[in-house]
Amino acid sequence: MSFTRTLRAVGGAVVAGAMLFGTAPAASADQTRKDQWPLTAFGVDDIWKVSTGKGVTVAVIDAPVDGSHPDLKGSVLPGKSFLAGGGTADHPDGKYEHGTAMASLIAGLGHGSGGSDGVKGLAPDAKILPVGIDLGGAGTMSYAKPLRYAVDHGAKVVNMSFEDYADTSPAEKAAVDYARKRDVLVVASSGNTGSGIPRLPAAVPGVLAVGAMDIDLKVWKYSSYGPHIKLLAPGVHIRSAGVETPNRLANGTTDSAAYVSAAAALDRAKYPDLTAGQVANRLVKTAVLPDSMKGKKLPDAHYGYGIVNPWQALIKKMPAGSENGPLPALKDGSSKASGKAQQAAESGKGMSTGVIIGIVGGVVGLLVVVLIVVLVIKKKNGRNGPPPGGPGGFGGPGGPGSPGGFVPYPPNPNGYQQPSAPGWHPPAPPAQPQGR
The missing domain is CATH 3.40.50.200 (Peptidase S8/S53 domain)
Structure with missing residues (x-):
């Protein structure tokens, strides 16, 4: 069967x-x-x-x-x-x-x-x-x-x-x-x-x-x-x-x-x-x-x-x-890793220019590595995402x-949750909606 x-x-x-x-x-x-x-x-x-x-x-x-x-x-x-x-x-x-x-x-x-x-x-x-x-x-x-x-x-x-x-x-x-x-x-x-x-x-x-x-x-x-x-x-x-x-x-x-x-x-x-x-x-x-x-x-x-x-x-x-899964990549190429680096940069206002350049360079290098890994995985699996x-x-x-x-309630004209119907017990149909 x-x-x-x-x-x-x-x-x-x-x-x-x-x-x-x-x-x-x-x-x-x-x-x-x-x-x-x-x-x-x-x-x-x-x-x-x-x-x-x-x-x-x-x-x-x-x-x-x-x-x-x-x-x-x-x-x-x-x-x-x-x-x-x-x-x-x-x-x-x-x-x-x-x-x-x-x-x-x-x-x-x-x-x-x-x-x-x-x-x-x-x-x-x-x-x-x-x-x-x-x-x-x-x-x-x-x-x-x-x-x-x-x-x-x-x-x-x-x-x-x-x-x-x-x-x-x-x-x-x-x-x-x-x-x-x-x-x-x-x-x-x-x-x-x-x-x-x-x-x-x-x-x-x-x-x-x-x-x-x-x-x-x-x-x-x-x-x-x-x-x-x-x-x-x-x-x-x-x-x-x-x-x-x-x-x-x-x-x-x-x-x-x-x-x-x-x-x-x-x-x-x-x-x-x-x-x-x-x-x-x-x-x-x-x-x-x-x-x-x-x-x-x-x-x-x-x-x-x-x-x-x-x-x-x-x-x-x-x-x-x-790391993006089924979601589109951010337009600026940011990721979880670069986001954390950004947070560090935002909190490090007193850092020297050399340190900031070093952080930026590290992030860029990491993005390059991530891009290479993603391309390799994509080639191996034939597609990226689900x-x-x-x-x-x-x-x-x-x-x-x-x-x-059961018959669904009509859609709420305000666009939010449908009305409640307290007291429903299967298999009887629900009571009349009582507002939001």
Whole structure:
């Protein structure tokens, strides 16, 4: 019997997901935990034996995060709010719970006996650095300063689960480059418009853009697409921590980006010597594709390189690859190594001209060596960056239908997270949306 037919015979998209990713399903807990189908599909029981994200800080540039939430106590650093009034960002602003939701998907700890109840994140031992911004006015608040703050305060991964309608400013592009030069991986959601119109910041060069898949393991109908898309991740009927209510249920590529940020945190904890680009490379090289996509040119505008597979990204043996991975090289040729040299130069204002010339000469020499190594690797492997397709043997997402006949919510006209629907329990359809 073919793999796809086996999935159909077994039935249930969550079970199909667990088989797809090749790991054991999560242990049974309360209903909220049971509703977290991505954890079951990813096989977190196996993943957490290898990495929990410990020692990695993930910045969440979003609405402020409720650090007192039962599922987030101990995970949230003070951070900084860029909203009017400033201060820390580890408490909700009273308007939006979106940042709290994203933080819980990344580093939620759950609650109750052994943390078996409530919302658990994919990288539960990572720390959340909340960076508060205004989600109310799309295109009215620059993320340039918030991103630089995140980089300067220890983030190794930055999650930007929002979409902007305005053009990217030079300051914002410079902030993305600033992050990359300092070895920080920037992850962003592709948008919830279901169109090919590029959404920002996902379409900014150097950002790891993430689209959404549904519980059928198919591309979500409202997931924005384009040539910049690198990965898909779960983004439909996602249970996360709330503020007005203990938890929420929502759709959106914002959730997908949070899961990819968490997967990156897992890898950064296990492979601390890899660059941000090499971590991205592990994620895309282990991504899963349906049979219908095999042999097609990648990245695909809808699938990118496929569905993120955190388990394989952790355990698969592969060369580190180029330091940029699937991300484009910086225009000035900067890299992790040259970025560190730049930091030293910026802090060494009292150095003599001879010392500065020596540093510059060393950096130039290093770049020449790196260029030679990259060319040799490229010639040997036939291509640089991620290969087309994921691991063999995947029977495609054509297995069972989604439980309960789920129908995605229509896209939010404001461009951010889809409305929550508290009280959902499969197989019954979710309750009516209750705002943001």
